[in-house]
Amino acid sequence: MAPARSHSPLDQFLGQAQHALETVFGTPAASRPNPAADTAEMDLAPEERRHAAGLMRINHVGEICAQALYVGQAAVARDPATRAHLMEAAQEETDHLAWCAERLRELDDRPSLLNPLWYAGSYAIGVAAGLRGDGWNLGFVVETERQVEAHLEEHLRTLPPADLRSREILGVMKADEARHADNAETAGARVLPQPIPAVMALASRMMKAVAYRI
Template sequence: MSPLDQLITGFDKALRVVGGVSTMSRPNPGLHATDCELSDEERRHSAGLMRVNHVGEVCAQALYDSQARFAQSHGMRAQFEQAGREEEDHLAWTAQRLSELGSQPSVLNPLWYAGAYVLGSVAARMGDRHSLGFVVETERQVEAHLVGHLDSLPPQDAKSRAIVEQMRVDEVAHGAKAQALGAADLPLPVRVAMKAMSKVMTTAAYHI
């Protein structure tokens, strides 16, 4: 595609992601889970955690889109594009669960998307190995968040738990694949900075 076509396509995708327009290629893992009664407090807590997860998927779309656009090889570009399509399932699942819980996505999604796109672009400009390293570290931190959510979600919220568990499995696979493709280890200060930024995002997204 020409640079103009890429710009238009990228802008269209950003609008769809931020606007909550997403499709799923796999059924929602929570589809057949029993929807048990939740107290108002439990429902708010589940919604807060699922909103955090939805924000994470908004960021994943921005990251993979920017990394694909600025990848240095065609093969790496295809890899990032494929990962982005797989992550789109997560975006749809978490959005659906938020609706079921009577809640809504973060109002700051445009900000999260823009920030993640910039980070992905910077990582890609550093070269494919460092870009893959960014994926490995991101997925490692996401997995840790998801494990924490499984510990924190109400035990009877089977629908949310099924979604989060499948997301965890997928994120581990994405990180392992990036590692196998030759990801470079990121410097400690970069990993610490990523963790600090993630903390800010998750704290804000839980509430708004």
């Protein structure tokens, strides 16, 4: 059997660039069926539809950011096991990204116009977190996923009651995010010191306020 080909820095850069373009401008394919596939579409009032679309746009941005964070962290991870953990989580985030994009289309709305900026900023944060070491890398995963889990719970409370399709998608996403955090803790995540979690929460609130509309 031929030995595995090692990737040069240029190979790695091109691979990262391709992933960024596919995530932001492409149509990523989910590896799992859409959780809402068997759920009927209910009639929504115009204001309910706009609100549901705003929430799903936030969640779509969250998945853009998650892709960038995980890929950035994996790019500088020292331990192959940590890198594999990050890329496995990124694959499930690809499912979430595809489901949110599909739901936005069903709601006759669009993703955020600022997705290239969301991706670039999150990738830079992921690299910075990864350079601190694998324990901090995984700690960043835990804090990110716990905050995402909390905002998904908020969205489930505030979605229009009739929007059953969005609810099915967000319910599965919430369970996945909780599992990602649990797995990272088991793998040796360090607890992030303040003010890092507070700064992350502030950045998340700003992102949600902008992405809801733009």
